[in-house]
Every structure is written in C-alpha cells, then in structure tokens.
Amino acid sequence: MITKTVEQKINYVIDFDSTFTKVEGLDELAAIALKGHKDHDKIVGEIKAITDKGMAGEIGFAESLKARVNLLPANREHVETLIEFLKGKISDSFARNEAFIRENAANIYIVSSGFKDFIVPVATGMGILAENVFANTFTYDTEGNITGYDVTNLLSQDKGKVKLLEALKFDGEVYAIGDGYTDYEMREAGLATKFFAFTENVERQKVTDKADEVVASFDEFLYINGLTRSQSYPKSKIKVLLLENVHPKAVEAFKIEGFQVELLKGALDEEELIEKIKGVSILGLRSKTNLTKRVLQHPNASRLMTVGAFCIGTNQIDLAECEKRGIAVFNAPYSNTRSVVEMAIGEMIILTRDILTKSNKMHEGVWDKSAKNSYEIRGKKLGLVGYGSIGTQLSVIAEAMGMQVYFYDAVDKLALGNAKKCKTLEELLGISDFISMHVDGRKTNTNIIGEKEFEMMKDNVIFINLSRGHVVDIKALVNALKSGKVWGAAVDVFPYEPKTNDEEFINELRGLPRVILTPHVGGSTEEAQANIGEFVPSKLLQFMNNGSTYGSVNFPELQLPALENAHRLLHIHQNVPGILAKINNIFAKYNVNIQGQYLKTTTEIGYVITDISKEYADEIIQELKGIDNTIKFRMLY
Ligand SMILES: NC(=O)C1=CN([C@@H]2O[C@H](COP(=O)(O)OP(=O)(O)OC[C@H]3O[C@@H](n4cnc5c(N)ncnc54)[C@H](O)[C@@H]3O)[C@@H](O)[C@H]2O)C=CC1
Numbered sequence: 035m036i037t038k039t040v041e042q043k044i045n046y047v048i049d050f051d052s053t054f055t056k057v058e059g060l061d062e063l064a065a066i067a068l069k070g071h072k073d074h075d076k077i078v079g080e081i082k083a084i085t086d087k088g089m090a091g092e093i094g095f096a097e098s099l100k101a102r103v104n105l106l107p108a109n110r111e112h113v114e115t116l117i118e119f120l121k122g123k124i125s126d127s128f129a130r131n132e133a134f135i136r137e138n139a140a141n142i143y144i145v146s147s148g149f150k151d152f153i154v155p156v157a158t159g160m161g162i163l164a165e166n167v168f169a170n171t172f173t174y175d176t177e178g179n180i181t182g183y184d185v186t187n188l189l190s191q192d193k194g195k196v197k198l199l200e201a202l203k204f205d206g207e208v209y210a211i212g213d214g215y216t217d218y219e220m221r222e223a224g225l226a227t228k229f230f231a232f233t234e235n236v237e238r239q240k241v242t243d244k245a246d247e248v249v250a251s252f253d254e255f256l257y258i259n260g261l262t263r264s265q266s267y268p269k270s271k272i273k274v275l276l277l278e279n280v281h282p283k284a285v286e287a288f289k290i291e292g293f294q295v296e297l298l299k300g301a302l303d304e305e306e307l308i309e310k311i312k313g314v315s316i317l318g319l320r321s322k323t324n325l326t327k328r329v330l331q332h333p334n335a336s337r338l339m340t341v342g343a344f345c346i347g348t349n350q351i352d353l354a355e356c357e358k359r360g361i362a363v364f365n366a367p368y369s370n371t372r373s374v375v376e377m378a379i380g381e382m383i384i385l386t387r388d389i390l391t392k393s394n395k396m397h398e399g400v401w402d403k404s405a406k407n408s409y410e411i412r413g414k415k416l417g418l419v420g421y422g423s424i425g426t427q428l429s430v431i432a433e434a435m436g437m438q439v440y441f442y443d444a445v446d447k448l449a450l451g452n453a454k455k456c457k458t459l460e461e462l463l464g465i466s467d468f469i470s471m472h473v474d475g476r477k478t479n480t481n482i483i484g485e486k487e488f489e490m491m492k493d494n495v496i497f498i499n500l501s502r503g504h505v506v507d508i509k510a511l512v513n514a515l516k517s518g519k520v521w522g523a524a525v526d527v528f529p530y531e532p533k534t535n536d537e538e539f540i541n542e543l544r545g546l547p548r549v550i551l552t553p554h555v556g557g558s559t560e561e562a563q564a565n566i567g568e569f570v571p572s573k574l575l576q577f578m579n580n581g582s583t584y585g586s587v588n589f590p591e592l593q594l595p596a597l598e599n600a601h602r603l604l605h606i607h608q609n610v611p612g613i614l615a616k617i618n619n620i621f622a623k624y625n626v627n628i629q630g631q632y633l634k635t636t637t638e639i640g641y642v643i644t645d646i647s648k649e650y651a652d653e654i655i656q657e658l659k660g661i662d663n664t665i666k667f668r669m670l671y
Pocket residue numbers: 346347348367370371374419420421422423424425442443444445472473474475479482500501502526527554555556557558
C-alpha cells in the first residue's frame with residue numbers, strides 16, 4: 035500500500051562515486067595502481083586532496099580530473115582489480131534496494147564524472163542498464179596503460195553533468211541523487227526537478243545546504259517519495275544513542291543496518307541524558323547511566339522504543355516506567371558472569387596471601403619473606419550473599435578449589451555441589467571466612483551490609499563486593515577495616531562512581547591497607563565486552579526488525595516467526611479488557627485477512643502482533659492507533 039502510483043514519469047539520476055558505491059573509484063584505482071610504489075602515500079594523498087577540492091566545488095572539475103589522471107600510473111589489470119573491489123563496496127542502502135533498481139531500471143541513470151570502464155560492470159551487476167550509464171572512458175596505449183581519457187566526452191568538462199542533461203532532454207521529472215556539488219549543479223541549472231544530497235558515505239555542508247532534501251540512505255529517498263523499498267521506515271532516520279563506550283561491535287551492528295548511530299565514551303547524568311535523548315529510538319547504556327522516570331517522562335524521550343543495558347544489572351533503569359511507555363528493555367544476563375567470578379577468586383587469593391602488602395613493600399625495596407598472615411583458600415568457608423548466576427558459578431569454582439561454600443539468597447535456591455544453604459543472612463555472616471556479595475542492585479538492597487552486619491561477622495573476615503555500591507554502607511566497612519574486624523576487602527562498585535575516566539575517584543576507602551579498589555571492572559574483560567557488544571544489539575535489532583521481545587526484562591516475551599509476504603502490525607496497550615476484540619473488530623470491518631496473531635500480556639501492558647495480507651485500506655492504521663489505551667503502534671514489512 036506504500037507503493038506510489040507514479041502519474042508522471044520520474045527519471046532517477048544517480049551519482050556513482052561515494053553515492054552508488056561507498057568510495058571514490060579513481061582514488062581506489064590510484065591505491066591499487068600504487069600498491070608497493072615507493073611514493074604510494076604521497077601520490078594517493080595528492081589525488082585524494084584534488085578529489086575533495088573538486089567535490090567541494092573549490093576547483094573546476096576539468097582541472098581536477100586532468101590533475102588526477104596525470105598522477106595515475108594505472109593499467110587495464112588495475113581496472114579489473116578495481117571492478118572486483120567496487121562490487122563489494124556498493125552502498126548498503128542501494129544494495130538493500132536492488133529490487134527497486136531492477137523494477138525501475140528503464141528510468142534509472144548513473145550520471146558520473148567517473149569512468150564507464152569500472153562503473154558499467156559494477157552498476158549492471160545491480161540491475162542498471164549499461165546504456166543508462168553516462169560517464170567518461172579511459173584511453174589506453176597498446177600495452178594497456180591508461181594514457182588519459184576521452185576529452186570530447188561532456189562529462190570530462192566543467193559543468194559536465196549539466197551539459198549532459200541538456201543533451202539528454204529527459205522526458206518527465208528528474209530526481210538527482212548525489213553527494214557532490216556537481217550533482218547539485220543539475221538542479222541549479224533547472225535540469226533536475228529536485229536534488230537529494232546523499233549523506234550515507236560522505237556529508238559536505240556546501241552540498242547539503244543546497245539540497246531540496248538531505249537523505250542519509252537510499253531507503254530515505256524512497257520513503258520520502260513514497261516508493262517501494264526494503265525498509266518500512268528508513269533506518270537512517272532512526273537514531274541510536276550508545277553510551278559508556280560500549281564495544282565497537284555494537285556500533286558496527288547498528289551501522290550495517292543503516293541506523294544513525296552516536297557513541298559517547300562516558301555516562302550521562304539526568305540533565306545531559308534529557309538533552310541527548312531527543313529523537314533517540316534506541317538507547318544503549320551500561321551500569322552508570324540512570325534512566326529515570328524524569329528522563330522517560332520528558333517529551334525528548336517520546337521516540338524511545340527500546341533500551342539495551344550492555345551489562346547484567348538493570349537497576350539503573352526505571353523498568354516499570356519503561357514498560358508503561360511501551361519501551362522494551364533488554365540486557366546481557368550471562369555475558370560477564372565468568373569475568374566477575376574469576377575476579378572474585380583472584381581477589382580472595384590476593385587478600386588471603388596478603389599480596390598487596392608484600393608487593394607494595396617490594397616496590398619500596400623491602401624483602402620481607404615470611405609466612406605470617408598468609409593462608410590458603412583451601413578448606414576455608416566462603417559465604418555467598420546472592421546465589422544467582424554469579425553466585426552459583428562462583429560456588430562451583432570455589433568448591434573445585436577446595437573451599438566450603440555457604441550461601442544465602444532471598445529466594446529459595448537449590449544448592450549446587452556440596453554448597454550449603456543458610457536460612458538467614460545472620461547465619462551466613464557468622465559462619466564465613468570470606469564473604470562475597472552477589473545480590474542484584476534493587477533499591478531495597480541499599481546498605482544490606484552495615485555496622486550491625488559487620489558486627490555479626492567473624493573476626494578477620496575477608497569481604498568482597500563486586501555487586502552494587504549501594505549494597506554496602508561504606509562508612510561501616512571503613513570502620514570494620516580500621517577496627518580489624520575485616521582483615522581485607524576488595525571493592526569494585528561504589529555508591530557514587532565517576533562518570534568518565536577523567537573524573538577523580540573520591541571515596542573513604544582510598545588509602546586503607548589491604549583494600550583492593552577497582553574501577554567497576556568486574557565485567558570488563560575483552561571477552562565479556564565483545565560478547566555483550568554482539569548479544570545486546572541482536573536483541574534490540576530483533577525487536578526493531580521483527581517485534582520479538584524474547585529475553586526482555588520488562589516486556590511480555592514473544593518470540594515471533596520471520597515475516598513472510600505480510601505486513602506486521604505491532605500494538606502495545608495498557609492491559610485493560612477488550613483491546614484484542616477492538617483490534618480484531620477493525621480487521622473484520624475492513625475485511626482484512628489475518629495471517630497470524632500473537633498476544634502476550636503482563637499485568638501492566640498487552641502486546642498484540644498481527645500479520646496481515648499486504649492489501650488493506652490505509653484507514654486501518656489510523657483506527658488501530660486510535661483505540662483507547664493504545665501506548666505505541668508500529669508497522670513492519
Ligand atoms: N562488578 C561488575 O562489573 C558486575 C556486577 N554485577 C552485579 O552482580 C549482580 C548479580 O549478578 P547475577 O548473579 O547475574 O544476578 P542474578 O539476578 O542472577 O542473581 C542475584 C541473586 O541475588 C538474590 N538477591 C537479591 N537480593 C537479595 C538479598 N537482599 N539477599 C539475598 N539474596 C538476594 C536474588 O534472589 C538472585 O538470586 C548484578 O545484578 C549486578 O548488579 C554483574 C556483572 C558485573
């Protein structure tokens with residue numbers, strides 16, 4: 035139903051370099067021809083600089099072309115290599131819309147100041163007709179070396195594209211799409227009806243300033259013009275904001291799909307987040323950015339559809355408010371479990387062998403060989419507060435190292451191996467030589483370990499907190515360390531943590547002996563971060579592309595089949611009686627053929643997905659959106 039019936043013929047005039055393909059063909063040819071050449075970098079740099087000047091309109095095209103080809107020691111073999119290279123460099127959004135190109139091939143033209151020698155094989159591979167490619171051609175000597183180009187070709191001249199279009203005399207409208215000033219010149223001369231500045235690969239202000247529309251992808255061009263396309267809504271218009279330096283794999287995953295991605299190194303405070311969340315549909319954060327009710331209620335957050343916690347803990351996110359607003363939240367529940375466990379084991383050994391003290395002394399030149407204050411972990415009692423993913427994995431590994439494991443969990447958990455369940459926290463605290471915190475960060479866990487709890491512990495206990503900072507009363511820990519109740523401690527998480535690596539860490543634990551302080555790095559290993567960088571985007575993309583909510587921490591979970599030959603309508607509503615009936619009444623009223631329907635609810639919201647045949651009346655969408663208690667509605671195909 036999105037397909038526009040084109041009353042007047044539209045001719046699509048598409049630029050090749052940095053538009054149809056991601057790169058500049060001539061620059062790449064230079065790089066290929068100069069591979070291994072002693073002046074490689076210098077010549078490539080010179081050619082690139084000339085290309086940029088030309089594209090920005092700073093020097094005339096003819097001058098730029100002549101200078102570049104003169105610098106080029108290329109031959110036919112290099113051109114063949116270039117063709118293969120360029121076939122892999124088709125701009126993602128053109129590659130996604132090959133079907134549109136093939137269906138409309140009669141009206142699609144490549145008009146380029148590049149060379150047919152490499153453009154024709156690449157463009158025809160995507161369905162463009164060879165006779166619709168307008169570009170220059172190289173001249174070669176008998177040995178196949180490029181000697182120059184056809185100087186009579188209009189496209190080798192200044193304003194070449196304008197001259198060519200004048201000569202072609204297109205019938206109907208002409209939509210020009212390109213990244214360069216010469217593409218705009220066709221519009222300036224009145225030969226193109228509209229100029230679309232294409233910014234998927236490069237963005238030049240001098241060009242975008244002149245454009246009728248700026249399009250970040252070919253999908254966006256097709257969307258604006260109501261044409262058949264691969265994405266129901268162009269992803270280049272959807273903003274992804276990734277915070278706290280999530281792994282580059284995550285950035286890549288969103289970029290490949292064509293989203294507009296912004297990555298920030300640090301966390302944001304509430305005010306900063308309110309500012310940055312404007313227009314954002316997908317938000318990625320880690321443990322330090324609080325997504326509060328205030329942020330979510332702000333009009334700037336109105337486009338937010340889904341949130342990824344690139345970590346395990348989700349206490350920093352107001353999950354209930356997200357749910358109420360139809361925002362699905364995902365996390366990576368297991369990807370850094372092992373990293374935390376390994377760190378806890380390492381820290382227990384470091385502390386019980388008093389390695390910190392010994393190492394510090396050695397750095398001061400003191401050789402103090404002695405077994406005093408140095409113990410094995412074997413046979414000692416490890417008390418785990420929280421017996422979830424991390425607690426249980428630590429339980430198994432600690433036991434394998436000969437420890438006796440005790441645990442206390444707020445809910446009834448089955449013991450693994452020979453671990454022993456404690457009925458109360460007090461029981462666990464009184465029995466353990468080592469206490470390691472592995473509860474989640476829910477608010478009610480604030481200060482669950484304070485003065486009273488430290489008092490209940492054995493003397494000389496070793497205390498570890500790798501869970502959340504607010505779980506332990508820091509003052510009480512400091513006192514317990516100073517009094518000798520706690521022999522040593524390892525703390526990775528703090529009630530307040532610096533937002534970026536540039537901020538000073540201020541905490542009363544600083545400077546105390548036998549205290550390992552780490553900057554919340556329990557889950558920060560290369561392995562864990564890479565896993566998270568793949569896992570969380572895969573969840574967010576499944577939700578965006580298909581509607582699946584499997585693994586969501588706040589949403590009705592639905593694992594949906596792939597969409598086949600149908601349109602998928604996703605309706606999120608407050609869970610009040612009768613919504614499904616209202617949805618289906620609308621389908622019945624318009625005689626819509628339902629291909630599949632899925633419903634799941636929580637006490638708060640309902641999520642109905644309906645796959646329908648592609649032919650239906652536009653009014654249906656408005657009516658579905660208009661149902662009382664609708665929170666969010668979207669459509670996929
Ligand atoms: N330092 C770091 O870099 C990392 C820290 N973490 C933190 O570790 C926490 C635990 O992770 P997982 O084991 O994967 O979570 P989980 O949800 O599998 O386990 C948490 C367990 O704690 C229990 N619990 C909650 N409150 C309790 C209380 N007051 N008393 C006793 N038990 C209680 C729960 O019932 C649950 O069994 C995360 O929520 C996160 O805050 C997680 C990964 C890395």
